[in-house]
Amino acid sequence: MIELDKEIAAVWEVIINGDANWLATTILEFDLTIENANSVLSKKNKSIKEQAFSTILKNRIYHGGIITKGSGLIKNGENGKGIKSRWYAKTLHDRISAINFVKNKIDFRTGDAFDFLEKNISEKEKYFFIDPPYIKAGRRLYTYFDIDHERLFKITSRLSGKYLLTYDDTDEIRSLADKYNLVYKTIPMKTTHHIQKNEIIISDNFDWWV
Numbered sequence: 600m601i602e603l604d605k606e607i608a609a610v611w612e613v614i615i616n617g618d619a620n621w622l623a624t625t626i627l628e629f630d631l632t633i634e635n636a637n638s639v640l641s642k643k644n645k646s647i648k649e650q651a652f653s654t655i656l657k658n659r660i661y662h663g664g665i666i667t668k669g670s671g672l673i674k675n676g677e678n679g680k681g682i683k684s685r686w687y688a689k690t691l692h693d694r695i696s697a698i699n700f701v702k703n704k705i706d707f708r709t710g711d712a713f714d715f716l717e718k719n720i721s722e723k724e725k726y727f728f729i730d731p732p733y734i735k736a737g738r739r740l741y742t743y744f745d746i747d748h749e750r751l752f753k754i755t756s757r758l759s760g761k762y763l764l765t766y767d768d769t770d771e772i773r774s775l776a777d778k779y780n781l782v783y784k785t786i787p788m789k790t791t792h793h794i795q796k797n798e799i800i801i802s803d804n805f806d807w808w809v
């Protein structure tokens with residue numbers, strides 16, 4: 600797994616390469632009030648552990664889980680529970696603990712996925728799952744939304760290994776896939792607002808497709 604955004608990467612660094620138990624326990628024991636949350640979020644020069652906790656907290660108490668600049672705290676939330684609406688501490692604790700059990704099977708790096716793909720372009724035995732920020736929705740969701748999509752299509756088309764690349768179904772993505780001779784299928788999916796949309800799956804192999 601590779602992630603460029605330091606706020607997000609800190610979560611994986613702590614779970615996979617650091618002290619997952621600390622993060623799970625800190626979440627479970629946190630007394631969620633506006634004052635306590637602000638004190639975590641506003642702390643300067645956070646350690647990587649503090650950054651990991653701060654990112655999880657932000658994701659759970661900000662509107663739509665969006666942690667980018669310009670986002671803000673949930674006001675009313677589910678059943679008027681405000682910032683507590685989506686703070687499922689026990690669930691988060693249990694998920695992190697579950698990942699902790701299998702973390703020796705996961706290799707996480709903070710970095711640029713383009714570099715990794717380019718370095719591994721001739722690796723026949725590798726399977727790449729590429730989940731980039733989508734063209735439309737990515738802008739709202741991620742700090743690093745503005746990636747060079749054409750460059751990603753170009754690199755993908757040159758991979759010797761296997762790959763699965765997911766995208767939102769837009770004219771731009773379809774024409775990039777056509778331009779680089781990449782084969783794709785569309786699949787229906789539901790957004791968090793239960794709106795039916797199509798996504799595009801690009802792969803070197805659709806033998807499994809039914």
Ligand SMILES: C[S@@+](CC[C@H](N)C(=O)[O-])C[C@H]1O[C@@H](n2cnc3c(N)ncnc32)[C@H](O)[C@@H]1O
Nearest residue numbers: 601602603604710711712713730731732741743
């Ligand atoms: C659709 S999300 C992927 C989420 C991930 N699959 C997960 O489930 O946690 C796209 C992610 O790509 C990251 N990103 C953007 N540019 C990147 C780059 N050059 N290298 C690595 N990650 C990047 C964004 O920060 C964002 O977290």
